[in-house]
Structure formats: structure tokens, C-alpha cells
Amino acid sequence: MKSFFYARATDLQSALQLLSERPNAKLLGGGTNLIDLMRENIEQPDALVDVSGLPLDRIEASADGGLVIGAAVKNTALALSPLVRERYPMLAQAVLFGASGQIRNMATVAGNIMQRTRCLYFYDRTASCNKRAPGTGCDAIGGFNRMHAILGASDSCVATHPSDMCVALAALGAVVNIVGPNGERSVPLTEFHRLPGDSPQFETVLAPNELITGVAISPIAFARHSLYRKVRDRASYAFALVSVAAAMEVREGKVCYVRLALGGVAHKPWRAFEAERALTGAPADRRVFLAAADAELAVAKGLTYNSFKIELARRVIVGAFVELANRS
Incomplete structure (x- = not known):
């Protein structure tokens, strides 16, 4: 160091x-x-x-019924907040799935958003990695790529974003509040993280002279009936092979409102807009859930060792919606 x-x-x-x-x-x-x-x-x-000492460690209800979460809020406080657990249970569940209690006690909301990939080739300084050393190549593409991306990847990078919390925030349509020399701005979380393209070293839209002050979530009544599901190699705090944050409201047998985001599958938390479009207004049954998952995963591309993730994602999506439909 x-x-x-x-x-x-x-x-x-x-x-x-x-x-x-x-x-x-x-x-x-x-x-x-x-x-x-x-x-x-x-x-x-x-x-x-x-x-760490800035006064950005509060979780507050907004005037419209949503939440404003400070950048310095610890992950433990976020997961245990009564407001979060009541209004957005998928978010509390995602945080609890994300790390051990010791790490959650230290990690902050902004740090979770800004964390970097856990790709083994990114951490191995003897390996070629365009994210760590632009222009050197990506050894993961032809290497052991079981944990890597099936959506939104490029010839320059197939790394995945490691966060669980951010998957739930993407599904909830959260907005990242930022301050810099030119004042304040807000960016939807779905647009905050970048896909790799030809420049995987640029991971977010945050400028070097800016910082995150917090996250805002709008009121979403049906998010009270939401869940987070994570498939991993071991039960004890492993990174996701595939994870799903889902919320759905069913009326008279049809899907009225739906939110879906995937983790462990892309360079950024992946909001599943195609699946949401396929589900909205459709009957809440397994056949429709399968079709929606297939619509989202139509552009998925597997590598040598991670093609199983496509079918795994399909099954986790369907399972999550079946569970939500049964609750309804």
C-alpha cells in the first residue's frame, strides 16, 4: 500500500x-x-x-410517503429500519442477504452503491483486466467465468456488480442524490451505474469531485408486498449467482403493477423492463411469468462456464412471481 x-x-x-x-x-x-x-x-x-462524520446518517419519511436514506446510513440500520421493513421489505431482505453482521455494521449506503466488482481477474494484478488496467484485455472472457455477466456485457468486460442492496433499489426506482462544485443533482439508480462498453474502468456517472448525499425512494404502495431472492454457492454470505428483487399487485387475477430487477447477471443492477412490460395487464399465472422471464432473457449471452445462469435466472424470476401471486 x-x-x-x-x-x-x-x-x-x-x-x-x-x-x-x-x-x-x-x-x-x-x-x-x-x-x-x-x-x-x-x-x-x-x-x-x-x-464518516458527515450528518448523512438518517432515514426519514418524505412528505409524499416515500423515504430519504442518507449516504452514511449503515447497512445494519437500513435493514432494521421499521420504515424500510414495512414499506419496502425487498430492500431490508437484500441488505441482510448481502453481508455478515460485522460488515453491515461498518458499510454505508453510498459505499454499497460505489463498491467495485469482485471479479477474480480484477483482483489479480497478474491478469489482464480492462477495468483495472484499460487496454490490456479481459482474461475472464476466455477464463473461468462462472460468476460473470450474461446481460449487458461487452468484448471489453464481463464483470458483474456485486451489490444486493442496489438490486432492490433498482427495482424500487430509487434516485441517487449527488452534490458537487456545481450544486446538487439527482440520477435514477438505473442510470447511475454504467454498462462496460469499451470503457469498463468508468463504472458510474459520479464525477471525481462529486459525492453521494443520499437515496430517495418514491411511495410505492404495492412494494409492501415485495421480496428478494438470492441464489448463491453457499448459504453464508456469498455473492449472487442470480438474485431477484420483485414486487407485484394482482387485481381480479391480472397483474396491475409490477417491479423486477436482477443481480449477479450484469455490470450493473439490472432493471427488467422487458419483463415488466410483458407482465403488466396480463393474467397472474405461471405461463405468463415464464413468458415474461423469456422476454427479459432473450438477449442474454452465456460464456463457457456461466450459461447455466440463463436458466437459473428464468427459474428464480418465475419462482418469485409465483410466490407473490400466491400471497395475493
């Missing part, structure tokens, strides 16, 4: 000033991902700007 400058921000303005003064600076919240990457010499910042 190389030497670096450390400073503790006292407010948002001091954090932004420190970022602007040191172009190769990184923000430090819980540090559960960043510190690991620094130890492995994957991340080599010139400076760490500690934002």
Missing part, C-alpha cells in the same frame, strides 16, 4: 474542497471495500477524504 494523505471532512463543503484539491482522492465511509482494494494495490489513491 502506497503512502497517502488523509483528511477528515467536517461538512459537505470541506469534503468537496478536499476532493477538488486532490484529483486522485477517494472518499472513505465504512471502508469495507476500499481498504481491501488498497491493501491489494488495486486502488492507489493519493488521498483519503474521510466523510
Whole structure:
């Protein structure tokens, strides 16, 4: 680990000033991902700007009945919040599936959103990785790619985004609130993370001199009947092979409202818009759920060792909607 400058921000303005003064600076919240990457010499910042003390650690009901979640809220607090558990159970479940209690006690909402891939080739400095070293190639494409992407990948990168929380936030249509030198802006979470294209090293739309202040979720009444399902190699805190965040409202046997997002399958949390379109207004039965899953996965492309994910995703999607339909 190389030497670096450390400073503790006292407010948002001091954090932004420190970022602007040191172009190769990184923000430090819980540090559960960043510190690991620094130890492995994957991340080599010139400076760490500690934002753990900023007053961004509250979960509050918004005037319209939604929620505003501060960037510094710990994952444990998010999962245990009565407001989250009552209004958006898929989000609480996703966080609990995501990591051990020790990690959840340290990890923050913004850090979870900004965490980097767990691709083995990204962590292996002897391997070719366009995300870590642009222009060197992607050894995962011809290597052991069991955990890698089946949707939205490119010839430059097939890594997946590791977050569980973000899959639920994508399904809920969450918005990421950002502040920078030019003021505040908001970006839908589905547009915050980038697909790899030819530049997988650029993972989000966050500028180097900006920081996340929180996440806003609109009121979604039917999200009270939502769930998060995760298939992984072991029951104890492994990253997803496939995960599903789903919510559905059924009236008179037909799907009125639906939300669906997938994890473990793409470079970003994957909002399943095609499946949602296929389901809306259709009968709430297994045949329709299968057709919706097939519509979403029509563009999926397997690699040597991960083609099983296509059928696995299909089954997890259908299983989630069958469960929700039975509840209705």
C-alpha cells in the first residue's frame, strides 16, 4: 500500500474542497471495500477524504410517503429500519442477504452503491483486466467465468456488480442524490451505474469531485408486498449467482403493477423492463411469468462456464412471481 494523505471532512463543503484539491482522492465511509482494494494495490489513491462524520446518517419519511436514506446510513440500520421493513421489505431482505453482521455494521449506503466488482481477474494484478488496467484485455472472457455477466456485457468486460442492496433499489426506482462544485443533482439508480462498453474502468456517472448525499425512494404502495431472492454457492454470505428483487399487485387475477430487477447477471443492477412490460395487464399465472422471464432473457449471452445462469435466472424470476401471486 502506497503512502497517502488523509483528511477528515467536517461538512459537505470541506469534503468537496478536499476532493477538488486532490484529483486522485477517494472518499472513505465504512471502508469495507476500499481498504481491501488498497491493501491489494488495486486502488492507489493519493488521498483519503474521510466523510464518516458527515450528518448523512438518517432515514426519514418524505412528505409524499416515500423515504430519504442518507449516504452514511449503515447497512445494519437500513435493514432494521421499521420504515424500510414495512414499506419496502425487498430492500431490508437484500441488505441482510448481502453481508455478515460485522460488515453491515461498518458499510454505508453510498459505499454499497460505489463498491467495485469482485471479479477474480480484477483482483489479480497478474491478469489482464480492462477495468483495472484499460487496454490490456479481459482474461475472464476466455477464463473461468462462472460468476460473470450474461446481460449487458461487452468484448471489453464481463464483470458483474456485486451489490444486493442496489438490486432492490433498482427495482424500487430509487434516485441517487449527488452534490458537487456545481450544486446538487439527482440520477435514477438505473442510470447511475454504467454498462462496460469499451470503457469498463468508468463504472458510474459520479464525477471525481462529486459525492453521494443520499437515496430517495418514491411511495410505492404495492412494494409492501415485495421480496428478494438470492441464489448463491453457499448459504453464508456469498455473492449472487442470480438474485431477484420483485414486487407485484394482482387485481381480479391480472397483474396491475409490477417491479423486477436482477443481480449477479450484469455490470450493473439490472432493471427488467422487458419483463415488466410483458407482465403488466396480463393474467397472474405461471405461463405468463415464464413468458415474461423469456422476454427479459432473450438477449442474454452465456460464456463457457456461466450459461447455466440463463436458466437459473428464468427459474428464480418465475419462482418469485409465483410466490407473490400466491400471497395475493
